[in-house]
Amino acid sequence: MPGTSGWPGAIPLGHFCFLYPFDLPTATTLLPSRPDTNAMRLSSLFASRLTCLFISAYVFPSANAQDRTTEQGEAQISDPSVECTPYQYPPVTNARNNFPPSWTVATVISGDSEAQAKYQDIESSIPNIPPKGTQPDSLVGDWGDFTYDPSDPDCWWTFAKCTTPKIPGIPDDIAELPEPNTLGYGFDDGPNCSHNAFYDYLSSQEQKATMFYIGSNVMDWPLEAQRGLADGHEICVHTWSHRYMTSLTNDEAFAELWYTMQMIKLVVGVTPTCWRPPFGDVDDRIRAIADALGLTTIMWQYDSNDWRFGSGNVTEADIDANYMDLITAAENGTFSTSGTMMLTHELNNFTMSEAVKFYDQLASAFSYLVPVGVALNVTTPYVEDGYTLPSFAEYISGTHTGSVTGSADGSSDGSGIGSSTSSGNPTVAKKSGATKVSLSRAGSFASVVLIAAIQLMS
Numbered sequence: 450m451p452g453t454s455g456w457p458g459a460i461p462l463g464h465f466c467f468l469y470p471f472d473l474p475t476a477t478t479l480l481p482s483r484p485d486t487n488a489m490r491l492s493s494l495f496a497s498r499l500t501c502l503f504i505s506a507y508v509f510p511s512a513n514a515q516d517r518t519t520e521q522g523e524a525q526i527s528d529p530s531v532e533c534t535p536y537q538y539p540p541v542t543n544a545r546n547n548f549p550p551s552w553t554v555a556t557v558i559s560g561d562s563e564a565q566a567k568y569q570d571i572e573s574s575i576p577n578i579p580p581k582g583t584q585p586d587s588l589v590g591d592w593g594d595f596t597y598d599p600s601d602p603d604c605w606w607t608f609a610k611c612t613t614p615k616i617p618g619i620p621d622d623i624a625e626l627p628e629p630n631t632l633g634y635g636f637d638d639g640p641n642c643s644h645n646a647f648y649d650y651l652s653s654q655e656q657k658a659t660m661f662y663i664g665s666n667v668m669d670w671p672l673e674a675q676r677g678l679a680d681g682h683e684i685c686v687h688t689w690s691h692r693y694m695t696s697l698t699n700d701e702a703f704a705e706l707w708y709t710m711q712m713i714k715l716v717v718g719v720t721p722t723c724w725r726p727p728f729g730d731v732d733d734r735i736r737a738i739a740d741a742l743g744l745t746t747i748m749w750q751y752d753s754n755d756w757r758f759g760s761g762n763v764t765e766a767d768i769d770a771n772y773m774d775l776i777t778a779a780e781n782g783t784f785s786t787s788g789t790m791m792l793t794h795e796l797n798n799f800t801m802s803e804a805v806k807f808y809d810q811l812a813s814a815f816s817y818l819v820p821v822g823v824a825l826n827v828t829t830p831y832v833e834d835g836y837t838l839p840s841f842a843e844y845i846s847g848t849h850t851g852s853v854t855g856s857a858d859g860s861s862d863g864s865g866i867g868s869s870t871s872s873g874n875p876t877v878a879k880k881s882g883a884t885k886v887s888l889s890r891a892g893s894f895a896s897v898v899l900i901a902a903i904q905l906m907s
Contacts (some may be wrong), residue, residue: 451882520672557700581607582696606729608791623747627788628788630816634658634820636659637796638691638795642669643798644795659820663690664708685724688706706724751778770868779811
């Protein structure tokens with residue numbers, strides 16, 4: 450397909466700011482060969498005026514004297530140009546041959562007996578549903594002349610927003626939450642190399658979230674991934690290379706999830722039990738593979754479309770309006786019997802700045818902002834023992850962080866991450882508006898300011 454050569458490797462060393470190229474149609478039998486007029490072609494993707502974090506060794510050839518060896522040291526870096534300078538992390542460097550290359554469609558590594566055995570173990574349980582479309586175009590949501598039964602036999606979310614599988618035995622997607630007036634607070638596409646200011650802001654609000662991490666980002670920015678757990682956030686899977694999952698073969702879809710789980714385990718020390726499909730692209734075949742790997746499928750009901758800013762004619766006002774739609778719905782009592790989720794991203798300066806800008810309004814409109822796992826009362830979010838989330842009742846009573854007995858690199862000496870709890874009235878804390886944030890966006894890719902200052906007011 451014209452303009453896609455090398456994507457997303459077109460950003461040589463900084464994969465933290467790729468954008469979604471397509472918006473998919475829904476109720477149609479013959480999916481169009483090209484996206485709708487609001488979509489942005491890959492050929493113009495990297496020429497966007499969006500203030501992205503295109504930081505690489507070519508732009509910033511050396512970092513200042515900073516601790517790039519521990520999560521604690523990395524979290525203290527306040528200069529985005531230093532944050533986004535690539536570094537070596539020995540556990541990842543030594544294991545790279547055991548994982549797919551960054552930003553390529555994952556396949557089972559030759560000689561990986563554990564992955565091969567697991568795939569063979571679940572292969573017979575995968576429904577006989579062919580991949581959608583034809584690669585390579587389908588990898589980025591271009592379905593070409595692919596035709597699909599309008600009755601939606603595969604419960605294909607991209608086609609009909611289906612979240613209740615048609616095949617018995619496959620668990621439903623999580624698209625709403627059982628706790629009324631509650632927002633499942635979370636962000637896709639992390640870890641972003643320059644997220645320190647944003648994570649500092651969340652910490653200043655005693656706010657935890659669900660972070661859907663991309664395996665390639667975890668491999669590229671391991672200390673940033675460790676901070677997610679260190680700060681008490683819930684970590685979930687967002688695939689290895691962020692492709693449309695229904696376009697993949699069975700073994701590719703398996704590998705996208707498997708190696709992300711393994712990379713998070715290697716770097717962060719935990720194995721997640723939740724995932725979110727990129728672009729929401731999932732059907733019963735992909736759900737079955739995820740379920741066989743112990744992953745719950747997490748979707749959403751509202752979409753900020755924050756990732757679209759700067760593409761086509763999408764403006765900041767458009768994204769603001771999407772946030773306000775959710776806030777207005779909450780204020781009007783829409784969620785009086787169940788909670789909801791909104792799709793937002795840890796993608797670039799703009800998306801994180803929008804989250805900060807609307808935080809107080811969301812906190813006022815909803816009774817509670819909590820991680821998805823907390824809203825579902827999932828107190829054991831990882832395969833490993835010793836890592837817990839607070840229950841919903843505990844969280845709203847002021848205990849915002851569960852217990853953590855391991856360390857960020859998966860060792861057991863407790864040196865990497867400590868356990869902590871927050872105290873006080875969470876309603877007062879989250880609605881106080883006690884934090885002033887100065888936001889700035891640079892005018893070119895080489896001049897990046899994420900969140901220029903975070904200053905606590907007395």
